[in-house]
Amino acid sequence: MKELSHITLSKNEIVKNGETTALPDGTFKEVARHIYDQLGISYPKFFKMDAPSKLAFLTSELLIKESTHSQELAGADVGLLFATKSGCMQSDIKHYESYVDDDNFFPSPAVFVYTLPNIMLGEVCIRHKIQGEATCLMMDKFDEKMVFKYSSDLINRENYRYCIAGWIDVLNDQFSAQLTLFGK
Amino acid sequence: MDQREVYCIAHHMRSPLGDGALENYTAAMAGKSGIRLIDDPNFYPTPTVCSKFEDGWENELTLPSSEGLTALEKLCCLSIAQTLKQTPDLDLERTQLFLSTTKGNIGLLNGGKEIPNAVYLDQMGKSISQYFGLKRPCIVVSNACISGVSALLTAKRWIEMEEIDHAIVCGTDLAGKFIASGFHSFLAISDKPCKPYDKTRNGVSLGEGCATMILSKDKKENPVLKRSVKIAGGASSNDANHISGPSRTGQGLALAISKAMKGANLKADELSLISAHGTATSYNDEMESLAFDQLGLSHIPLNSIKGFFGHTLGAAGILESIMALHQVSDKRALPTLGLEEIGVSKDLNVSGESIALANDRFFLKTISGFGGTNAAIIFEIEKK
Numbered sequence: 001m002k003e004l005s006h007i008t009l010s011k012n013e014i015v016k017n018g019e020t021t022a023l024p025d026g027t028f029k030e031v032a033r034h035i036y037d038q039l040g041i042s043y044p045k046f047f048k049m050d051a052p053s054k055l056a057f058l059t060s061e062l063l064i065k066e067s068t069h070s071q072e073l074a075g076a077d078v079g080l081l082f083a084t085k086s087g088c089m090q091s092d093i094k095h096y097e098s099y100v101d102d103d104n105f106f107p108s109p110a111v112f113v114y115t116l117p118n119i120m121l122g123e124v125c126i127r128h129k130i131q132g133e134a135t136c137l138m139m140d141k142f143d144e145k146m147v148f149k150y151s152s153d154l155i156n157r158e159n160y161r162y163c164i165a166g167w168i169d170v171l172n173d174q175f176s177a178q179l180t181l182f183g184k
Numbered sequence: 185m186d187q188r189e190v191y192c193i194a195h196h197m198r199s200p201l202g203d204g205a206l207e208n209y210t211a212a213m214a215g216k217s218g219i220r221l222i223d224d225p226n227f228y229p230t231p232t233v234c235s236k237f238e239d240g241w242e243n244e245l246t247l248p249s250s251e252g253l254t255a256l257e258k259l260c261c262l263s264i265a266q267t268l269k270q271t272p273d274l275d276l277e278r279t280q281l282f283l284s285t286t287k288g289n290i291g292l293l294n295g296g297k298e299i300p301n302a303v304y305l306d307q308m309g310k311s312i313s314q315y316f317g318l319k320r321p322c323i324v325v326s327n328a329c330i331s332g333v334s335a336l337l338t339a340k341r342w343i344e345m346e347e348i349d350h351a352i353v354c355g356t357d358l359a360g361k362f363i364a365s366g367f368h369s370f371l372a373i374s375d376k377p378c379k380p381y382d383k384t385r386n387g388v389s390l391g392e393g394c395a396t397m398i399l400s401k402d403k404k405e406n407p408v409l410k411r412s413v414k415i416a417g418g419a420s421s422n423d424a425n426h427i428s429g430p431s432r433t434g435q436g437l438a439l440a441i442s443k444a445m446k447g448a449n450l451k452a453d454e455l456s457l458i459s460a461h462g463t464a465t466s467y468n469d470e471m472e473s474l475a476f477d478q479l480g481l482s483h484i485p486l487n488s489i490k491g492f493f494g495h496t497l498g499a500a501g502i503l504e505s506i507m508a509l510h511q512v513s514d515k516r517a518l519p520t521l522g523l524e525e526i527g528v529s530k531d532l533n534v535s536g537e538s539i540a541l542a543n544d545r546f547f548l549k550t551i552s553g554f555g556g557t558n559a560a561i562i563f564e565i566e567k568k
Contacts, residue, residue, distance in 0.1 A: 118328050
């Protein structure tokens with residue numbers, strides 16, 4: 001198995017394959033919008049996403065940007081493996097606020113749809129037509145070893161061509177992400 | 185290295201229909217359903233059908249030294265304890281816990297500044313793992329409705345890779361206001377007990393439950409069935425189409441099923457039963473009929489048992505696999521309760537009556553969920 005590309009996103013910086021790019025200060029929403037604009041893509045679905053989906057989407061885009069593999073991710077032999085601590089907590093709280101008061105009761109499908117931690121994987125699958133396994137694991141801290149082993153099994157034993165794996169976490173403007181593109 | 189084989193050496197489940205797999209199976213075979221009308225604004229402002237544990241169930245749980253555990257964690261620990269009783273010699277040093285849940289302790293959200301620790305799904309896993317003194321960290325799989333099968337497949341993978349020798353795989357979810365209000369907002373909750381594959385189906389009935397399987401590299405006789413049970417194959421896939429609506433073609437589910445069949449080296453006609461998802465939403469059931477038709481599986485006896493247990497979310501993949509184990513070993517499929525007149529565009533060998541099964545050996549469990557997820561798992565029961 002090969003590590004074809006690696007990226008980390010944290011407050012104020014992106015580090016991709018050893019190269020650092022600065023990120024501005026701001027709320028997560030503002031930083032996300034900045035990255036989206038910098039990417040120069042047109043993807044209207046982005047604006048409906050909740051924070052983890054935006055983070056997963058943007059980190060994946062940055063990971064494969066300008067790489068030969070970006071056009072080769074469609075298929076049943078490409079998988080995703082994301083780990084997270086906070087998952088969809090922000091959307092959970094938003095949904096909670098919509099139902100907790102019987103006198104101000106307004107649950108909405110646009111919010112509820114994001115109250116599962118694996119939806120952010122779904123968004124990335126849709127974007128790149130990834131049709132293999134897309135599994136979401138809940139962890140306290142990123143267990144890089146575990147995720148590496150899982151990815152290598154998908155590639156070595158199950159013959160996956162690619163696996164995008166790593167950590168996606170955002171809660172109330174605190175965000176951190178790291179993804180690796182694994183290949184044969 | 186020689187590929188290890190993975191066996192289900194013990195199992196247990198608990199639902200409103202009973203405590204224990206046999207108790208649940210017997211109740212369902214007798215036509216009992218856990219689904220009832222819940223008229224309680226703490227669940228939903230208007231009366232809603234749901235397969236819910238009795239009021240006050242939390243207070244009935246007796247688990248020694250369990251202070252600090254939430255009711256849901258206690259429920260899991262009790263199920264796991266019942267399963268461990270069936271395998272007293274299990275080497276816990278080589279055992280890991282895999283937890284499947286979509287919302288866990290979400291009912292503890294209180295709108296306060298601090299999010300209760302137990303609401304984090306990793307913490308729920310940690311609490312349960314610690315209760316049994318397991319050294320390895322709990323692996324928590326949260327993959328929408330397919331979580332149960334995802335957890336079984338992840339555990340199987342971990343055993344095959346020789347990371348561990350045994351896995352305790354536990355799946356659970358509760359049906360509270362969080363989920364009820366959400367599904368209602370989707371207009372996806374049926375007004376009456378759900379009717380899988382039926383012409384007049386109009387949504388899911390939610391359900392509560394907890395189900396556990398112990399997987400092992402050791403070929404041991406499953407003590408409840410008195411035969412060994414092997415996981416012959418399995419796979420998951422993504423529709424890559426829509427985050428909440430199922431695919432219109434069934435292609436993703438078909439992919440997972442064919443990968444599973446290939447892995448198990450099985451032909452369609454060897455299958456005794458397909459325990460399908462059958463949530464009774466308009467789109468899901470239709471999608472499944474397309475997937476099964478694509479693969480030439482339309483003639484295989486098929487059912488959905490959501491009419492007995494409701495949709496138990498994180499428990500579903502494991503709970504329904506356990507029920508399928510009992511049905512197949514008995515050579516009798518439970519009826520698809522709620523089905524009166526089939527209303528999907530492709531033929532299915534499905535019925536509102538119990539179906540006699542041709543063999544007691546192989547079954548396929550399929551499942552799909554939000555986020556475009558699909559999974560399939562095949563079990564092989566040892567020849568008598």
